[in-house]
Amino acid sequence: MNLRKYLKVYKKFLHTSLASELEYKTNILVDLITAILSLIGSIFLLSIFFQNNGYIGGWEFEQALIIQGIYTILNGITNTWFNPNLTEIVKHIREGTLDFVLLKPIDSQFFISLKKINPSGILEIMLGYCLLCFCIRINQININLSFLTLSMITISCSICILYSLWFFISTTTIWFVKTWNATEVLRSFLYIGRFPLNSFSFSLRIFFSVFIPIAFITTIPSEVFLGLSQLWKILLEVIVAAVFLITSRKFWLFALKFYSSASS
Amino acid sequence: MISNLINRKLFTLLKVQYSNMLEYRVEIALWAISGIIPFFMLNIWTNNNLNEYINISDVMLSRYFLCAFFIRQFSVVWVVFSFEEDSLMGKVSPYLIQPLNPFFRYFAQHLAEQITRFPFALIIAFFFFIFNPESIWIPNLGILLLSIVSTFLSFLIQFLIQSIVACLCFWTEKASSIERLLFIPTLFLSGLLAPVVSFPAYVKSWIYLTPFPYLIDFPANLLSGNETNISGGLSMQILWIFLLFPLFKKIWSEGTKKYTAMGS
Numbered sequence: 001m002n003l004r005k006y007l008k009v010y011k012k013f014l015h016t017s018l019a020s021e022l023e024y025k026t027n028i029l030v031d032l033i034t035a036i037l038s039l040i041g042s043i044f045l046l047s048i049f050f051q052n053n054g055y056i057g058g059w060e061f062e063q064a065l066i067i068q069g070i071y072t073i074l075n076g077i078t079n080t081w082f083n084p085n086l087t088e089i090v091k092h093i094r095e096g097t098l099d100f101v102l103l104k105p106i107d108s109q110f111f112i113s114l115k116k117i118n119p120s121g122i123l124e125i126m127l128g129y130c131l132l133c134f135c136i137r138i139n140q141i142n143i144n145l146s147f148l149t150l151s152m153i154t155i156s157c158s159i160c161i162l163y164s165l166w167f168f169i170s171t172t173t174i175w176f177v178k179t180w181n182a183t184e185v186l187r188s189f190l191y192i193g194r195f196p197l198n199s200f201s202f203s204l205r206i207f208f209s210v211f212i213p214i215a216f217i218t219t220i221p222s223e224v225f226l227g228l229s230q231l232w233k234i235l236l237e238v239i240v241a242a243v244f245l246i247t248s249r250k251f252w253l254f255a256l257k258f259y260s261s262a263s264s
Numbered sequence: 265m266i267s268n269l270i271n272r273k274l275f276t277l278l279k280v281q282y283s284n285m286l287e288y289r290v291e292i293a294l295w296a297i298s299g300i301i302p303f304f305m306l307n308i309w310t311n312n313n314l315n316e317y318i319n320i321s322d323v324m325l326s327r328y329f330l331c332a333f334f335i336r337q338f339s340v341v342w343v344v345f346s347f348e349e350d351s352l353m354g355k356v357s358p359y360l361i362q363p364l365n366p367f368f369r370y371f372a373q374h375l376a377e378q379i380t381r382f383p384f385a386l387i388i389a390f391f392f393f394i395f396n397p398e399s400i401w402i403p404n405l406g407i408l409l410l411s412i413v414s415t416f417l418s419f420l421i422q423f424l425i426q427s428i429v430a431c432l433c434f435w436t437e438k439a440s441s442i443e444r445l446l447f448i449p450t451l452f453l454s455g456l457l458a459p460v461v462s463f464p465a466y467v468k469s470w471i472y473l474t475p476f477p478y479l480i481d482f483p484a485n486l487l488s489g490n491e492t493n494i495s496g497g498l499s500m501q502i503l504w505i506f507l508l509f510p511l512f513k514k515i516w517s518e519g520t521k522k523y524t525a526m527g528s
Contacts, residue, residue: 030441034448041452044467048458049308052317056308181294188298201311204304 009106010114017116031120035127039072042194057198064196066135066222070155071194072128074162074217078190080121082163085113086170087183093173096261109252113167132225141225154221154234157241161217162190164244167252174255193218213240273364274372281369281376292377296384299336302329303392305457318462320490325459326399327488330392331411332456335483337385338378339419343370344443347430357525365516367427374423403487410494411487417501418479422450424508425475431512434519449474455481459490475504 021028046068050061059067089112092098101111136143169182176182189212197205197219209215216237223229285292306329309315315325347370350356359366393400403411429446432439451457453467453476460471460481471477478501485492 024438026436027438027441030445034441034445037445037448041448044452045457048462048464049312049314051464053312053314056312056314176290181291181298184298185294188301191301192304195308199308199312200304201307204307 006106006110013115014117018119021117021119028120028123032123035072035076035120035124039068039127039131042068042071057196057200059196059198062135062138063222063226066132066139066225067196067218068194069128069132069135070158070218070221070225072131073125073155074128074158074193076121076124076126076128077159078121078162078166079124080118081114081116082166083121083183084116084118086166088112088116089170090173093259098259099261102256102259108256109167109249113163135225139226141227147224147227150224150229150234151221154224154229154237157237158217158221160241161213161237161244164241164248165212167248168244171248171252171255174259190214190217196222213244216240270368274368277369277372278376281373282379285373285376285380289380292380293384295340296337296381296388299333299340300388302333302336302456305329309458314462318459320459320461323399324488324490326396327401328459328484328490330389330399331484331488332480333392334385334389334487335415335418335480336456337381338415339422339479341374341419341422341426343367343374343423343426344430344433344440346370346373347427348433348438348440351433354525356523360520360523367516370427371423374419378419401489403489407486407489410498411483414478414483414486414498414501417498417505418483421475421501421504421508422479424505424512428508428512428515431515431519434522449476450479453477454479455484459485461490472500475500478504 043065046061046064049056050064054060056064089098092101092112101108104111135141141147165186166183169186172182189208192200192208193214197208197215200208205215220229220233220237224234306326309325309329310322315322320328347356347366350359356366359369425446426443429439429443432442436442453460453471453474455477460468460477463471478497482492482497482501484490486494486497
């Protein structure tokens with residue numbers, strides 16, 4: 001019953017935010033061109049890396065393209081849901097409108113994370129999906145049930161980790177008020193998710209798997225695509241995702257205790 | 265007399281904006297950190313020995329990317345976003361009445377931000393040298409002055425381009441998506457992620473006719489002591505400024521005629 005209520009509310013969210021976003025129609029077109037150009041740009045960069053070298057960190061060009069595809073999908077998800085909603089938290093807290101959210105008879109994290117949607121990100125997701133399909137063909141990956149389930153599991157875990165990272169940073173706004181630029185820092189770190197983890201030096205590899213688990217986000221799903229991944233890595237990713245989700249939830253509830261509205 | 269007046273106004277604006285910017289030290293520090301992508305790129309280049317093929321030693325390449333980081337720090341422009349917000353909020357109307365082009369205000373804002381940012385950039389460079397002590401070098405005074413000039417010119421080019429885009433706010437209200445579109449070629453072609461020398465020949469044949477390599481690649485090569493055509497680069501920068509400035513004046517005068525305040 002509770003679930004049905006949330007579904008119904010989410011439908012309303014979709015309706016209202018789509019209606020307001022579709023008012024800027026040329027904007028969506030420009031965003032689509034931006035997404036396409038950005039994909040072309042990163043493939044261009046990859047081709048520079050590979051022009052004299054067959055392997056980067058043990059990955060061939062065709063294999064590294066899978067990482068690009070997964071990154072594009074995840075970036076699209078970020079642009080569709082995480083970015084428009086979680087930057088809104090900053091505004092809520094600065095202007096004190098978080099009060100209204102907290103008073104509503106609905107879970108505040110649900111409301112804050114899913115209220116808005118940016119349709120141009122969906123086009124980016126589709127673009128990444130097309131690239132992935134192309135990669136499946138050129139890498140001659142045969143699709144079977146276990147491959148599909150494993151890739152689904154790892155990609156959804158990546159989405160959970162990504163969401164938790166964004167949500168975690170946005171939550172710190174309750175103390176620091178202005179964290180616009182903290183999300184910029186996260187964004188620039190996430191940028192390295194476009195490249196295989198093995199192409200970095202050992203110390204950076206440790207940093208990006210222990211402190212900010214960007215390594216898990218794109219590299220492990222890509223390894224699943226290539227059938228290279230060991231079971232323990234997949235299990236580890238599931239565990240990391242679960243830990244991140246639970247911690248971000250706990251952190252939000254903890255942070256709310258310190259919320260004191262604007263100008264009080 | 266007139267220039268004296270502008271000088272005094274500009275100086276006052278600069279002072280006001282500097283004290284304003286000092287209030288947001290943490291934010292600016294975070295912003296400085298978010299610019300460290302060149303260091304990640306350096307890591308990929310040297311860790312995979314990719315630079316052997318373009319005949320740049322590890323040390324020279326690390327200096328190049330450090331300089332790219334510095335040039336980027338001092339040529340970041342966000343005037344579109346400020347102007348868009350001001351124009352949507354109706355703040356532009358009072359600015360238009362003042363006997364000073366509102367873009368001077370934004371210009372002073374950017375300069376003040378750069379002054380605030382300088383110590384943070386130095387700290388990041390200090391850490392970079394701790395990890396890469398072999399890449400410490402002292403450029404001679406003439407080169408240093410020239411590269412400061414060319415960084416400032418690069419900043420001016422980007423400021424002009426963005427101001428032109430910002431003027432589109434008079435027509436479309438949401439000009440920031442066009443800026444995001446223009447940012448993609450700036451990111452990939454300016455030399456921030458890979459030095460222009462490493463680009464394939466089919467790109468190198470036309471890229472020097474565009475403004476992009478003069479934004480980061482040219483000043484970074486100049487400062488780091490890599491091979492570059494000093495007089496050619498500087499004159500191209502000045503040429504682009506002379507091309508863009510009349511365009512800005514034209515679009516500004518057209519736009520202000522078109523401008524109607526909110527609610528009119």
